[in-house]
Amino acid sequence: DAKTTQPPSMDCAEGRAANLPCNHSTISGNEYVYWYRQIHSQGPQYIIHGLKNNETNEMASLIITEDRKSSTLILPHATLRDTAVYYCIVSLPESDKIIFGKGTRLHILP
Amino acid sequence: GAVVSQHPSRVICKSGTSVKIECRSLDFQATTMFWYRQFPKQSLMLMATSNEGSKATYEQGVEKDKFLINHASLTLSTLTVTSAHPEDSSFYICSAPERGYGEQFFGPGTRLTVL
Numbered sequence: 101d102a103k104t105t106q107p108p109s110m111d112c113a114e115g116r117a118a119n120l121p122c123n124h125s126t127i128s129g130n131e132y133v134y135w136y137r138q139i140h141s142q143g144p145q146y147i148i149h150g151l152k153n154n155e156t157n158e159m160a161s162l163i164i165t166e167d168r169k170s171s172t173l174i175l176p177h178a179t180l181r182d183t184a185v186y187y188c189i190v191s192l193p194e195s196d197k198i199i200f201g202k203g204t205r206l207h208i209l210p
Numbered sequence: 211g212a213v214v215s216q217h218p219s220r221v222i223c224k225s226g227t228s229v230k231i232e233c234r235s236l237d238f239q240a241t242t243m244f245w246y247r248q249f250p251k252q253s254l255m256l257m258a259t260s261n262e263g264s265k266a267t268y269e270q271g272v273e274k275d276k277f278l279i280n281h282a283s284l285t286l287s288t289l290t291v292t293s294a295h296p297e298d299s300s301f302y303i304c305s306a307p308e309r310g311y312g313e314q315f316f317g318p319g320t321r322l323t324v325l
Contacts, residue, residue: 132312134313136316138254141301141319141321142318142319143214143216143303143305143316143317143318143319144254144303144305144316145316146211146313146314146315146316149312149313185253187253193312197244197256197259198244198256198305198314199256200246200253200254200255200256201253202253203253
């Protein structure tokens with residue numbers, strides 16, 4: 101079973117920040133938090149990952165709580181192309197298999 | 211980032227035939243690749259782990275004799291759906307981790323339709 105809990109769907113207005121929450125209360129000390137997204141009929145796309153510290157790249161920011169039991173993915177300026185299913189995954193790095201949960205279906209509204 | 215390709219992108223076959231799907235890491239070597247299946251409006255389900263030079267590891271409930279996996283080289287894994295039936299119609303996706311980058315790279319997927 102997936103180790104994460106996410107809301108099934110969310111709406112966000114175009115141009116606004118999209119904040120996607122994820123609970124992972126059973127995360128172990130050496131597991132990372134990964135975020136992937138899947139646009140309709142495509143393979144998943146890596147977004148960002150982190151262990152303890154907050155992370156930022158050109159796509160998004162990842163905020164991890166101090167106790168590491170939850171995190172938030174932030175898309176700073178959502179566009180229509182960000183409409184996708186977003187998956188929060190807890191995993192060991194690199195070679196470990198990924199078990200997908202149900203994810204959050206994000207709708208960006210014009 | 212690294213690129214993973216799949217071929218074909220779409221295939222339609224008759225019931226009872228076998229279909230081979232290829233997954234290639236184009237610019238990196240992958241000793242391990244993963245195969246997923248996704249039904250409409252559902253999440254990805256891990257089917258098996260493909261290991262270069264050794265047998266694949268199948269997830270519980272996945273028939274290894276029906277879904278044959280061969281990891282012939284460090285850049286190629288193949289999934290063969292044998293004696294396909296309409297219930298095997300699905301979106302098949304492969305992935306591969308590139309060491310040192312911390313994430314996995316996914317192929318674009320293969321949509322299989324069995325008539």
